Amino acid sequence: MTVAVAMNSTPEGREALVQGQAEATLRGTDLVVLSVIDADSVTSAHRDAAEAQARQVLGENSFTVRVEPDGGDPAGALVDLVSDVGATLVIIGSRRRSAVGKFLTGSTVQRVLLDSPVPVLVVKAKEH
Template sequence: MTILVGYVPNAIGAVAVDFGIEEARRRGEPVVVLNTAPGGELGAQVANEQSISGVRRQLADSGLEHEVLHYTTSGRDAAEELVHVAEELDVSAIVLGLRRRTVTGKFLFGSTAQRVLLDANVPVIAVKPAP
């Protein structure tokens, strides 16, 4: 089995990668880090090559078997893609970073983390940066 980490290029994503590495080490499993967005969207969740290179170095330094998936999708948003990849890879858990959002923000924009929590068929581990 494998640990799947949903990555965004910020402090929230960094905490998710750190925790995912530790969880994979604890379980003796490989780790896969996924950064994805719907095709053509260049929002804040899309990592640039510098950020992805940093994640690759961190994973290589961990000594764990690992893979980084970084692409845009057509037809699926980030939550749908995380759940899809989790099913395809038959992962044991998904690690996601969380951020505080206002009620209005959740209502207007939805919550990727909430949708993954509700739709995934495996445990979802939610982590957040220290205050």
């Protein structure tokens, strides 16, 4: 069993990491941090940057990082990664968007919700 978290540098992405660690601890399972990047290939610099970003939120907690290029389809790349790591749950951060904004630009979160082979937990950033 594995809990997977879709990571990005937004407050919602950081909250997803926090909730992912909590879920992995609760379930007694591994945590895998997923990062899809807008690039043709992944370098060690991409992996190091993703791990450093996750480490800022997760501290010394144990986790694994997977970084993959998005191939122009971040939602599809994320769903593929969820399957590749054998996740039993995926956690993704989301921000509030207007109906017009969703219509015009689509939604990565919506696509992940519809296409994920496992349950998806969507979290919002905590308001201060």
